[in-house]
Amino acid sequence: MTSLFTAPTEGRTPDPSLAHRRADATVTLRGPDGTLLADRAVVVRQTRHAFLFGCIGFDLVDLANGASQDPEYDGRLSDAWFDVFNQTTLPFYWGTFEPERGAPQTERLLAAARWFAERGTVVKGHPLVWHTVQPGWLRGLPDAEVERLQRERIRRDVAAFRGVIDTWDAINEVVIMPVFTAEENAVTPLARRKGRVEMIRMAFEEARAENPGATLLLNDFDMSTAYECLVEAVLEAGIPIDRLGLQSHMHQGYWGEEKTLAVLDRFSRYNIPIHFTETTLMSGDVMPAHIEDLNDWQVESWPSTPEGEERQADEVERHYRTLVSHPSVEAMTYWGLSDRGMWLGAPGGLLRADGSRKPAFDRLQELVKGEWWLPPTTLRTDAAGRVRFAGFLGDYRIDTADGAAAEVNLPAAGATSLTATLTPA
């Protein structure tokens, strides 16, 4: 057991120019026969962002299973979803995934995960260990039995989804886990007995055992020094955290750039790439600041309003710009595409309850697939078969007029030289 703590390194300064997200590519193109493709028109287009622009996929599980209750509405959601996003989070809350002991919803979730994966989406499962949304049959069992079942659950599900889901929120909200009092559950007593670090070790070790190549996250909503101390504890214990998950449900109002950057400064110093895992911004009233547990805010109606929608659009743009400007951020998941069925009835979606697009959706699309995206662009190779273009890190496709094509990837910021051989039509 060797400490994995490392001193903060350079390269964590936010840069609004986003130079750290862009490459200046020089691509030398060869035809299918290997000769240089000199002086030819080609069309270059981006096909994928390296940055993970995520959104939960909860609302599309039925559609993906061919079981939509409202195909027109779900179709609208699906269209909007794939217009912007390239990563999704699917629900693996134990209590809803396996409400009846021994009858997990594996097939249903596997169908949904494959549906997303086939459409080029990175799929994440959320979460493997958490103290809420638990199955009723777990309560009252002795700690040792709960631990055994929890370990089995992790192994079973990570194994079943390997190759389709290779990213997991291994454990969720550990800061509060052993002192959580809002609801009786079987995991809190186990966490008190084992301690936070050993709970995390359990989650990471079991998941890693079944999928050594998986990307495993520690995820929390607690942005205080408590989470810093927990991260240091885990590093000190020699448990490798692949990604650090930060939640940012902003039901009580937008954090603003200053707080967001301060959070990033504090949490980026562990040299672990950061995923913003759960972000919501309201397009209606915000929840009063005195509410400590967001679940305590129960209102009959929480409408999206025109002013709220304009404010949300501005805040979404500002928040994405801030996160993308920080070199340590690798992913950002918006928590909820549409207001229909949203947690707490909050107007936090990017679409309204009827599936129509709010200004925030359009604004986000304009960033992700507009300002930060290279649309199909006609260029001409030089005498040496080279085209030059600048773009965000990610995948690009180059087509010739006669239907030959090549794929290239821009993996790192700055000037980069690549060679690509076209595949005939």
Add this chain to the structure above:
Amino acid sequence: MTSLFTAPTEGRTPDPSLAHRRADATVTLRGPDGTLLADRAVVVRQTRHAFLFGCIGFDLVDLANGASQDPEYDGRLSDAWFDVFNQTTLPFYWGTFEPERGAPQTERLLAAARWFAERGTVVKGHPLVWHTVQPGWLRGLPDAEVERLQRERIRRDVAAFRGVIDTWDAINEVVIMPVFTAEENAVTPLARRKGRVEMIRMAFEEARAENPGATLLLNDFDMSTAYECLVEAVLEAGIPIDRLGLQSHMHQGYWGEEKTLAVLDRFSRYNIPIHFTETTLMSGDVMPAHIEDLNDWQVESWPSTPEGEERQADEVERHYRTLVSHPSVEAMTYWGLSDRGMWLGAPGGLLRADGSRKPAFDRLQELVKGEWWLPPTTLRTDAAGRVRFAGFLGDYRIDTADGAAAEVNLPAAGATSLTATLTPA
């Protein structure tokens, strides 16, 4: 490096009857010649509490050095001090202890520490590592040099005071240390670079190296889950913490029993004895709740008031009763005997600025040396030379009419049988 985390054990339930603090002693007395002391009158009296009732000794350092500026006032303080307390905390803030590099106040503090120790007091030094009250000459030095000087400082002072001061707040307020922004200092950058756990390891290892038998504390004011996570980190890293220090400056109002017991429940689960290291309760207005850093509250005058003094007396009694009722608490230090020179000008003393005793002082004395104390009590040995008495854990003296005496110690709660041989006058 093996984790020192252990699951919470039983025996942490508060008991207002204080049975865990009391013993029922049966002492068999023998005369100086070894014969049983049958059917004889003896006087039993308590001479020391096992529980550490502490108070800072800052205001008595001058007197102890024979350098009092106000002997009458200091005499009053001293009398009051020894009427109640058996542990003291002396100031080792680096900035005031060694304001000029290479010229530490060792002699002055050693004289004070010896003065207290000769009067039967356990002396604690506070603190060896902290990010505030630093010497000006430390600022701007490179991290590696700061670390070297910090390590040397710990070794030098722990060695110089060994045998007189064997209890140290090894490191203070680590939760905030790496993200402390109120004042530029040399320790915060070091803590950011090394991480909290390695800062703690540094403090404990260096202190332990010079005084292996020392009682070393981790001390913090942060009672949130952050401190829990930090303690778990330190245990996970295999660093033995002898005692867990919890501050409770209540400038913003008395915590109340519920909060105090909740804090004790959370922090007692690490099976490390708890010291309440820094407690103050106001005998005047309390500071508004919105002040986050107590240092930000600067008022021209903050008087002690008659109503405030009555409230303080009640709160002092309630707070001491609560702490003594919890089996995990081993010490409680009041932070400031008199209002004169008190931090922030707060009326938090047990004496007024003129040295007169507030109701809180009398109330505390009535507990510590009244309700919880065995005054000189005449008993008669039985035919087998036995006397029976009940009392708080600690030291007792038994005197005969002809001047022979014995000392006994009640070390553990419940029924206990002891034998003592009298020493002639």
